[in-house]
Amino acid sequence: MRRVAVTGVGAVSACGLGAEALWRATLEGRSGVREVLFPAMRRQQVTRAAKLPEGLLASLMEGSKPRFQDPVSVLALAAAREAVEQAGLGPDDFGSRCAVVWGTGFGGAPTLNAGYHQFISDPGGRFDPMTVPKVMANAPASWIGMAYGATGPTYCISTACASATQAIGLGTQLIRGGLADRCIVGGAESPLVDAQFQAWESLHVMSATECRPFSAGRDGMMLGEGAGVVVLESAEAARERGAHPLAEVAGYGATSDAADLLRPDVAGAAACMRQALADAGIEPSAIGYVNAHGTGTVANDMTEAEAIRSAFGPASERLLVSSTKPVHGHALGAAGALEFIVTLFALREQTAPPTLNFTAADPRVGIEPVPHRPRIFSAEAALTNSFAFGGVNASLVLTQA
Structure with a gap:
């Protein structure tokens, strides 16, 4: 391949x-x-x-x-x-x-x-x-x-x-x-x-x-x-042709919830991330940063956080997660491309961008994103999520070139 x-x-x-x-x-x-x-x-x-x-x-x-x-x-x-x-x-x-x-x-x-x-x-x-x-x-x-x-x-x-x-x-x-x-x-x-x-x-x-x-x-x-x-x-x-790669796309996961047109599903999102990790042939512990779909709605954030814990298991305890939508907005069909680019830069610079406007942890979520300031990490891979209306899920794993 x-x-x-x-x-x-x-x-x-x-x-x-x-x-x-x-x-x-x-x-x-x-x-x-x-x-x-x-x-x-x-x-x-x-x-x-x-x-x-x-x-x-x-x-x-x-x-x-x-x-x-x-x-x-x-x-x-x-x-x-x-x-x-x-x-x-x-x-x-x-x-x-x-x-x-x-x-x-x-x-x-x-x-x-x-x-x-x-x-x-x-x-x-x-x-x-x-x-x-x-x-x-x-x-x-x-x-x-x-x-x-x-x-x-x-x-x-x-x-x-x-x-x-x-x-x-x-x-x-x-x-x-x-x-x-x-x-x-x-x-x-x-x-x-x-x-x-x-x-x-x-x-x-x-x-x-x-x-x-x-x-x-x-x-x-x-x-x-x-x-x-x-x-x-x-x-x-x-x-x-002598080109210098910025990164590699190592894994892709795509699943459908087949459950509800608007409400996200934990099982579908978790399966999507697992599929991307398996496609990349890497363990969850190899991922240093996740750019979350993270829309800021009550249901989406709780579902995604639970799905991350399910997909990453113990590795989720040290995982850096942030949502960049407070910066560039939710650009709908373009959101995944903008967030892929952010994830690529984060991987290259080994720096997780902050989640703007974070005030306090929500105990129902169980994952606290990178708040306020960037965080340095050391990892060979990063993952980005997009979870859409219609129950459509997609995840991509990037690795360093």
Whole structure:
């Protein structure tokens, strides 16, 4: 079975443009959560989200094709440019041996939202003829493929908050199985539009104050937006062109709870982590850091903590765990890619980032995350989790290159 190397990463997030900006903000505890107001929402109760810095999207749109591209595709292309450049890929490195595997939960939400508003105000008016190709979930994947001439297989995964993590996992499997030599993988989401925001608000899972994963008094998540891209290659392909791997994807686990559409299940999450560890061929004690799904909702955090204890056993006592969602927000289909990048940096620098806004341990949780300040660790491997609505679980194990 072929080993899978990570040779490039790229990100656009509430922390700014670039993977380094995401990591530094996460490491230093600088949150990208800011005020977000929607005049069309008459009773907006949640007024904060992890929104891109002022002017960033506008500057990215200037170099795009707004007639044909929703912002979600623009974010994807911006992150892809950074990842491809870091990987040092040239025109001859794509073609039929390069796949694109993409994750998104909602697709082109801004275009769809604008179309609904227009239809309600002027049902007989002229509609944007490019609405469908801008909205379709696979648009970012296709734009990335066209940008680099990647004519290998293209897949679009939409499994809610596990989308990007499963995209990375599937890309890993394509390379392991010899169906591709390299894959451009990741996810993007642009959900901060009024109708979608109100839909999330109606679920009563968002905090009106602060996202406090695993903390006593936690009361919900913060939505976020952005994109994360990872370049995966077979170790042989990377070596042949003289690339320097940043890390390796050693294990992938994917399970389904088949229990409840919204409520997470301990058994499914624990089985997912065990599967990723077994796939990597390592013991739980080899993991030094876990980037938790850690949404800050009461049910999710309790379930994930119990699942970690179940999957890691005695090793959970010394395990460093943190959630970085208070920094970059819960970017839904893109969350797994952003958190994969954070986990990669954490492994390379042997430093676990803190969990912002932690106030006090919740005895019902039983796991206290890394609070307030980073923690140094020494380990060859790290793990990242994504547990989604629909009972979809995904975990990835990274090892040092």
